Amino acid sequence: MSTAAPRPAGHDQLWSVDEHLEDILATVRPLEPIELQLLDAQGCVLVDDVTVPLSLPPFDNSSMDGYAVRVADVAGASEEFPAVLDVVGDVAAGQADLPEVGPGQAARIMTGAPLPPGAESVVPVEWTDGGLGEGPVTGMRARSLGPEGARGTVHVHRPAEARAHVRAKGSDVKAGDRALEAGTILGPSQIALLAAIGRGSVRVRPRPRVVVMSTGSELVQPDEQLATGQIYDSNSFALTAAARDAGAIAYRVGAVTDDAETLRSTIEDQLVRADLMVTTGGVSVGAYDVVKEALSHVGDEDEAGSGIEFRKLAMQPGKPQGFGSIGPDHTPLLALPGNPVSSYVSFEIFVRPAIRTLMGLEDVHRPRERATLTADKALTSPKGRRQFLRGTLAGGEVAPVGGAGSHLIAALAHANALIVVPEDTESVEPGTEVEVVLLG
Amino acid sequence: MSTAAPRPAGHDQLWSVDEHLEDILATVRPLEPIELQLLDAQGCVLVDDVTVPLSLPPFDNSSMDGYAVRVADVAGASEEFPAVLDVVGDVAAGQADLPEVGPGQAARIMTGAPLPPGAESVVPVEWTDGGLGEGPVTGMRARSLGPEGARGTVHVHRPAEARAHVRAKGSDVKAGDRALEAGTILGPSQIALLAAIGRGSVRVRPRPRVVVMSTGSELVQPDEQLATGQIYDSNSFALTAAARDAGAIAYRVGAVTDDAETLRSTIEDQLVRADLMVTTGGVSVGAYDVVKEALSHVGDEDEAGSGIEFRKLAMQPGKPQGFGSIGPDHTPLLALPGNPVSSYVSFEIFVRPAIRTLMGLEDVHRPRERATLTADKALTSPKGRRQFLRGTLAGGEVAPVGGAGSHLIAALAHANALIVVPEDTESVEPGTEVEVVLLG
Numbered sequence: 053m054s055t056a057a058p059r060p061a062g063h064d065q066l067w068s069v070d071e072h073l074e075d076i077l078a079t080v081r082p083l084e085p086i087e088l089q090l091l092d093a094q095g096c097v098l099v100d101d102v103t104v105p106l107s108l109p110p111f112d113n114s115s116m117d118g119y120a121v122r123v124a125d126v127a128g129a130s131e132e133f134p135a136v137l138d139v140v141g142d143v144a145a146g147q148a149d150l151p152e153v154g155p156g157q158a159a160r161i162m163t164g165a166p167l168p169p170g171a172e173s174v175v176p177v178e179w180t181d182g183g184l185g186e187g188p189v190t191g192m193r194a195r196s197l198g199p200e201g202a203r204g205t206v207h208v209h210r211p212a213e214a215r216a217h218v219r220a221k222g223s224d225v226k227a228g229d230r231a232l233e234a235g236t237i238l239g240p241s242q243i244a245l246l247a248a249i250g251r252g253s254v255r256v257r258p259r260p261r262v263v264v265m266s267t268g269s270e271l272v273q274p275d276e277q278l279a280t281g282q283i284y285d286s287n288s289f290a291l292t293a294a295a296r297d298a299g300a301i302a303y304r305v306g307a308v309t310d311d312a313e314t315l316r317s318t319i320e321d322q323l324v325r326a327d328l329m330v331t332t333g334g335v336s337v338g339a340y341d342v343v344k345e346a347l348s349h350v351g352d353e354d355e356a357g358s359g360i361e362f363r364k365l366a367m368q369p370g371k372p373q374g375f376g377s378i379g380p381d382h383t384p385l386l387a388l389p390g391n392p393v394s395s396y397v398s399f400e401i402f403v404r405p406a407i408r409t410l411m412g413l414e415d416v417h418r419p420r421e422r423a424t425l426t427a428d429k430a431l432t433s434p435k436g437r438r439q440f441l442r443g444t445l446a447g448g449e450v451a452p453v454g455g456a457g458s459h460l461i462a463a464l465a466h467a468n469a470l471i472v473v474p475e476d477t478e479s480v481e482p483g484t485e486v487e488v489v490l491l492g
Numbered sequence: 493m494s495t496a497a498p499r500p501a502g503h504d505q506l507w508s509v510d511e512h513l514e515d516i517l518a519t520v521r522p523l524e525p526i527e528l529q530l531l532d533a534q535g536c537v538l539v540d541d542v543t544v545p546l547s548l549p550p551f552d553n554s555s556m557d558g559y560a561v562r563v564a565d566v567a568g569a570s571e572e573f574p575a576v577l578d579v580v581g582d583v584a585a586g587q588a589d590l591p592e593v594g595p596g597q598a599a600r601i602m603t604g605a606p607l608p609p610g611a612e613s614v615v616p617v618e619w620t621d622g623g624l625g626e627g628p629v630t631g632m633r634a635r636s637l638g639p640e641g642a643r644g645t646v647h648v649h650r651p652a653e654a655r656a657h658v659r660a661k662g663s664d665v666k667a668g669d670r671a672l673e674a675g676t677i678l679g680p681s682q683i684a685l686l687a688a689i690g691r692g693s694v695r696v697r698p699r700p701r702v703v704v705m706s707t708g709s710e711l712v713q714p715d716e717q718l719a720t721g722q723i724y725d726s727n728s729f730a731l732t733a734a735a736r737d738a739g740a741i742a743y744r745v746g747a748v749t750d751d752a753e754t755l756r757s758t759i760e761d762q763l764v765r766a767d768l769m770v771t772t773g774g775v776s777v778g779a780y781d782v783v784k785e786a787l788s789h790v791g792d793e794d795e796a797g798s799g800i801e802f803r804k805l806a807m808q809p810g811k812p813q814g815f816g817s818i819g820p821d822h823t824p825l826l827a828l829p830g831n832p833v834s835s836y837v838s839f840e841i842f843v844r845p846a847i848r849t850l851m852g853l854e855d856v857h858r859p860r861e862r863a864t865l866t867a868d869k870a871l872t873s874p875k876g877r878r879q880f881l882r883g884t885l886a887g888g889e890v891a892p893v894g895g896a897g898s899h900l901i902a903a904l905a906h907a908n909a910l911i912v913v914p915e916d917t918e919s920v921e922p923g924t925e926v927e928v929v930l931l932g
Contacts, residue, residue: 117778142780145710162780164708196752198779224902231902231905239733240836243733245726245901247724248726252714268585268604280551281585282588283549283550286688293531337617338617338632339635339642392688460664461664
């Protein structure tokens with residue numbers, strides 16, 4: 053609920069970063085699964101175990117281009133004393149009607165084609181004369197040059213063991229095996245396996261749809277002309293891009309003016325396409341901070357869990373934060389501060405984990421590392437606040453870029469990490485080991 | 493040019509992985525840059541240096557919600573002996589018409605609002621009585637509760653130094669500074685900076701459009717019924733997903749039957765939307781390997797650099813490979829082998845770097861690491877071939893999953909790395925340090 057009306061100092065609770073994050077992650081639930089076509093499910097999390105319905109390969113087949121033979125017929129064969137076999141025809145990949153290979157016979161066979169009845173082994177074409185009677189060959193005559201297929205005799209120059217160059221039915225996976233476990237993230241090779249076992253669609257948690265909205269009467273769209281007192285809207289662009297990076301389908305709403313009624317109706321309009329809403333600006337202690345004001349009137353407040361709570365966090369940047377749910381579906385909403393660096397850091401620390409929780413991922417946080425601080429002088433940090441400084445990390449060393457100011461967007465664009473200075477630390481000497489959050 | 497017709501053994505050159513890759517990267521050129529809207533340029537490479545056209549912030553502004561004051565007026569102020577100032581009005585963010593702050597006066601000011609003329613400093617609202625005359629407050633009255641704005645007097649409880657809580661014009665970036673260098677990859681924070689300096693669009697190399705086509709008369713689409721000798725098409729799904737992962741816009745063409753004329757006309761049809769074409773299957777020494785056959789008749793062979801060359805590589809899996817360019821625009825085409833693991837490994841080693849070269853990226857390869865092999869027994873590898881085995885990498889140790897068979901797609905789905913066994917190595921003992929390619 054809004055705390056926009058002034059109240060005496062002293063009752064002004066500071067929440068920790070961890071408390072706020074915990075509240076968010078306790079509220080946001082993974083999205084309901086839906087059945088998606090394989091390529092639409094890329095990057096999504098599988099909801100059920102997938103069982104193999106048929107063995108792979110589904111039949112014994114050749115791993116080489118060559119000749120399907122009987123072992124006894126090629127025993128002892130050499131280039132000097134080749135086995136001479138009658139060729140009964142071709143077996144191409146996908147061919148259903150297979151020739152029978154009898155004693156003294158061979159079938160010309162292609163990679164992936166079913167081993168024909170009677171044959172026990174495959175000799176690669178390079179071990180034969182290819183039916184040309186002119187010594188070893190390096191390949192077969194293209195079918196366009198001999199559309200009638202192979203006939204006549206073939207000279208085989210080497211013996212073959214039973215099952216040589218044969219991929220046995222079920223040697224990859226067997227019917228009833230578990231192909232993939234619930235919780236698997238579907239990348240290219242998981243999609244390959246699902247396709248290979250005949251699954252054209254799978255049940256996954258879909259990508260969350262995230263609506264990003266910046267607020268502020270001072271905001272102008274890029275490429276337009278700035279008037280006095282105006283600046284360009286950058287937050288809605290940055291957070292839309294960041295939401296996509298996190299795995300979401302992100303919709304950018306242009307900057308909304310500091311008018312509670314306009315903001316309220318814009319949010320209500322956008323709810324229909326939002327699994328998560330993110331606003332920036334208007335959450336602090338100013339008289340024109342209309343996000344606070346507007347959001348206490350949105351949604352069904354009679355329902356438990358509905359409504360937005362505004363807090364001050366023991367965090368720099370990112371002190372003022374709002375979180376809750378709105379509308380008939382209790383859509384989660386995070387109201388971030390409006391300074392570009394504050395909103396970006398808040399996104400990384402709070403919104404990204406929320407998006408990844410909606411996706412059903414287990415690992416929702418950015419990876420963190422320990423690194424040695426390199427700097428000209430000690431970093432200072434306000435007592436009792438967790439500070440996130442922008443840094444460049446390379447080879448186990450991290451250097452701060454830009455200052456602590458939450459408006460230093462140029463420095464942010466050159467950072468690849470956030471340096472975390474804990475609440476109880478007011479100064480960090482160069483050479484100290486610090487915790488860093490890896491960005492991107 | 494096609495080598496589909498048989499020829500005597502001995503002339504059968506084996507190319508190295510490095511030679512083939514070098515030829516590909518020497519041929520593929522970065523795409524021509526185009527101007528894209530900021531959010532369409534996400535993940536793309538900037539072509540020109542971007543210069544800051546205006547200083548950020550564009551004007552001195554307040555970093556707090558508070559009161560804009562003159563330093564002399566609040567000198568020595570305390571809660572016991574507050575400075576009492578006449579409030580001349582509000583300054584909201586985006587406000588163009590600013591009140592003049594004279595001696596003994598203050599303007600109520602919001603975060604981001606321009607410092608009004610006459611004011612030298614900002615005192616946070618928490619250092620004042622908020623104009624209510626009842627001691628320190630924690631915030632301002634919302635504008636909805638006092639739409640007329642601030643009037644009357646304010647009690648200030650602490651002094652402020654000159655420029656305190658003022659963000660100076662140009663303190664982030666100055667007009668003429670270089671915002672971003674050519675070659676920068678545009679992520680969320682680079683997009684933030686571009687928007688902040690008013691750039692709504694930028695010149696970047698676009699995402700390449702990659703057309704993926706599998707070939708083989710044995711291939712059936714997932715969810716359909718398999719007849720004898722048939723298998724499901726998985727390559728076109730896997731490589732479409734992998735091309736997207738690499739940064740491309742990927743189009744999947746269903747499996748094409750082993751008929752040269754059909755293949756040729758399908759490729760010609762697809763050329764219009766391809767910056768790169770990838771086929772799988774039909775490149776080996778079999779009589780039905782129509783990709784080789786068809787591709788020697790596609791494109792303008794009178795032009796230098798046109799045409800597809802088929803090679804055998806000293807590589808396992810992935811021995812047969814085709815590469816060249818086709819059609820009037822000399823569109824690059826990679827013809828990969830058809831076995832699922834062969835095609836996937838070939839994609840990682842050859843196609844991914846080609847896609848990233850088209851994007852203009854400098855770092856086109858997957859990262860590689862050294863890791864210690866853990867296995868029950870020594871790995872064996874054919875002499876003279878560079879072998880890529882599927883492995884699971886964790887904590888500096890890598891274990892092989894599945895065998896060397898190029899049809900073992902289930903094992904691939906559980907791998908996160910490729911183990912590289914060099915050409916001159918035939919056996920790798922457990923405990924040996926090996927090179928691994930990190931996937932995804």
